[in-house]
Amino acid sequence: MNIYRTHYCGQLKASDVGKSVKLSGWVHKKRDHGNLLFIDLRDHYGIVQCVTDSSSKFFADVEKIRNECIVTVEGDVVKRSPETINEANPTGHIEVKVKEFTVMSYVDNLPMSVSSVSDLSEEIRLRYRFLDLRREKIHNNMVLRSNIIAGIREKMRRQGFLEINTPILTASSPEGARDFLVPSRLHPGCFYALPQAPQQFKQLLMVAGFDKYFQIAPCFRDEDSRADRSPGEFYQLDFEMAFVTQDDVFNAIEPVIYEIFSEYSSRNVSPYPFRRISYEDAMLHYGNDKPDLRNPLTLEDVSNIFASSTFAVFVNTVQMGGVVRAIAVCGAHKQPRSFFDKLNDWARENGMPGIGYITFSENSAKGPIAKFLDESQLHQLREKVNLKTDGVVFFVCDKKKIANKFGGQLRQKLATDLNLCSDGFEFCWVVDFPMYELNEETSHIDFSHNPFSMPQGGMEALEQTDPLQVKAYQYDIVCNGIELSSGAIRNHKPDVMLKAFEIAGYAPETIKEKFKGMFSAFQLGAPPHGGCAPGIDRMVMLIAEEPNIREVIAFPLNQQAQDLMMNAPAYVTDKQLKELHIKLDLPRKFNLE
DSSP: OOOSSSSOGOOOOOGGGOEEEEEEEEEEEEEEOEEEEEEEEEEEEEEEEEEEEETSSHHHHHHHHHHEEEEEEEEEEEEOOGGGGOOOTTTTTEEEEEEEEEEEEEEOSSSSSSSSSOOOOHHHHHHHHHHHHTHHHHHHHHHHHHHHHHHHHHHHHHOOOOEEOOOBBOOOSSSSOOOEEOOSSSSTEEEEEESSSSSHHHHHHTTTTTTEEEEEEEEEEEEOOOOTTOOEEEEEEEEEESOOHHHHHHHHHHHHHHHHHHHHOOOOOSSSSOOEEHHHHHHHHHHHSOOOOTSSOEEEHHHHHHHSOOHHHHHHHHTTEEEEEEEETTTTGGHHHHHHHHOOOOHHHTTSSOEEEEETTTTTESSSTTSOOOOOHHHHHHHHOOOOSSEEEEEEEEOOHHHHHHHHHHHHHHHHHTTTTOOBBBBEEEEOBBBBBETTTTTOESSOOOTTTTTHHHHHHHSSSSSGOBSSSSEEEEETTTTEEEEEBBOHHHHHHHHHHHTOOOOHHHHHHHHHHHHHHTTTEEEEEEEEEOOOHHHHHHHHTOGGGGGGSOOOOTTOOOTTTTBEEEOHHHHHHHHHTTTOHHHOOOOOO
């Protein structure tokens, strides 16, 4: 028998009445009712109420204890009186009458409350994360995360995927973010890099003859924090498959994601096969490549309609290569004038001159722009934006990139203010990403996404097509406007790889040296292969309905990439630096003196 407990706190129920039990846990709350003292005793599994009266020899000991002391209680399970039953608690029909009481660990003054749900600063919460993790909501998030990961593993294995761990200490490679570097003691001046992703290793596993690989992979990127991105490290469901097309990858992962979201959330989940949206259409109709499909509004291109109008501002912008985007909102004509005024104020706060609009109601068109369009153009406009009833059409006019971005923001603003978004999880694939993009600062051609992706059309496309028109077998899976993962069918042909990198300005010698292991492997028999890597942290964040990813990570860094609890990063001793053959050259403001 366990010397500390016979039962868990959350395990006891009415059928246990009459049993003698031994429980251990944290004092969640203590309530003094004069001759009666009540303790809510908490462990990992739940909370149970314990009671003692003034006749008990332990009464004085119970009086002295503080919240979060760890105690062991022995006693009898008894029924609560009807008026004291707590239906909100699974153990709310019973309580434990204390017969023996032992304090296992005392507590000094708590720097933060565990039982209270009051708001706390992030600094306090992260500095005392071990206390924060005792709080019910955060504790449950960690349990949810564990269950989700276990479910993912089971579902991947069920499809024949083999779990293989790849190295943590590896070589630096240009994957789009800064590496975390680890100096080598045995090789002075040389550095390992923590992997931004197991990209090359999982491809090498396919070359090695494994058919389906996966792992819950830790990834490390030295980048800034965001609400949906943790600085430092994150985890992803990394998987790769041999002899597959893009459809095969989608067919493998869609059931896993659908089942995980369905099993661990009560919200509706869009059924698979998930909707597919080309990158070009995503930018046009949603203003970004991470569309939130809970929002029914879409952007439409009405540049041609305005090009022949008398509205000089729009006409001039279109003639200079700009575009006009429109969003139709049925029923918005009923909004008061203040709604439109506030919308214009919001636009100006975001660096735009305002929001143009036309109100269609009672077979008439009104608004600041309506007078510049004739009846035929107004009819074309309604047809283009699919406005079949009365409503308002809003406009954004600017250079294509700016119009897309602000149009996407306006789309979300309108849906939020008018409460148009549906509930649930809406998934889609964004496909057909451009292989390259033009760097506006250098005017050089860069990879727009994953440099290891197979160009659509292969070598012929690279040799005969404008690089900015070449599409790649690259895809993102998006849920509710949040990118869960990027993936691709890989470029497994050495000659095509060299050509693809050459277009982006990399010499063959650089590729052969920088990606030596993978390039050599591809010359010795590489199968067609592809994969994806949905983010574990982001999936748990969505399922837990948390706005910030740090709420679903046990020990996250803060927004400055610091671990306040463990005091990391921190300076190391001169001896350690000497062993690594490193001398510091710090900026003046960081001078150790």
